[in-house]
Amino acid sequence: MxxxxxxxxxxxxxxxxxxxxxxxxxxxxxxxxxxxxxxxxxxxxxxxxxxxxxxxxxxxxxxxxxxxxxxxxxxxxxxxxxxxxxxxTYMPRQLTEEELEVIVIETINETNASSKADMGKVMSSIMPKVKGKADGARINKMVLQHLS
The missing domain is CATH 1.10.1510.10 (Uncharacterised protein YqeY/AIM41, N-terminal domain)
Known part of the structure; x- marks a missing residue:
């Protein structure tokens, strides 16, 4: 439907x-x-x-x-x-912090990101994976924490 x-x-x-x-x-x-x-x-x-x-x-x-x-x-x-x-109610189920963190870490490893300078590369790779399942600001914050 x-x-x-x-x-x-x-x-x-x-x-x-x-x-x-x-x-x-x-x-x-x-x-x-x-x-x-x-x-x-x-x-x-x-x-x-x-x-x-x-x-x-x-x-x-x-x-x-x-x-x-x-x-x-x-x-x-x-x-x-x-x-x-x-x-x-029309959106897909939102990812938990743990689920999102796993995806963030996997994406950082996939893109070989090591610093905040790689932020754009990580975000452009991660967003299609979590589209509608997590807020962009929440993802951004988590990626920053792992790249710091």
Missing amino acids: SMLDRLNEDMKTAMRNKEKERLSVIRMLKSSLQNEGYKVGRSDLTEDEELTVLSRELKQRKDSYAEFKSAGRDDLSDKLQDEIALIE
């Missing part, structure tokens, strides 16, 4: 249950996926492309959440927290 099919089913359920907030987020995700399809010139996106769109939407909300929280706008940050939780 493609992500659009899953979103359509969830959208119908949200409409039946009169869940306005959930319906709004699902429609936004569906729209983002369709827009990406128009951009790439085909209606059916690959799983990887769908994951990229969902990751982008999730990151935007996490960034906004941090901004609203620091500005003391709890009303908006609470709403975004609910949206983040909903979007995360």
Whole structure:
């Protein structure tokens, strides 16, 4: 089942249950996926492309959440927290610290990285392996720790 099919089913359920907030987020995700399809010139996106769109939407909300929280706008940050939780249900299971560390160490060894100067080489090699399964900032921090 493609992500659009899953979103359509969830959208119908949200409409039946009169869940306005959930319906709004699902429609936004569906729209983002369709827009990406128009951009790439085909209606059916690959799983990887769908994951990229969902990751982008999730990151935007996490960034906004941090901004609203620091500005003391709890009303908006609470709403975004609910949206983040909903979007995360469509994402793959997140890697644990231990799983991520194993991947980071393997990638550092594969790329023969030895210093912070090799950071770009390591990050470009590791990101396709963990796409959607770990936050980029978290990966960056872990790679820095191992290269120091």
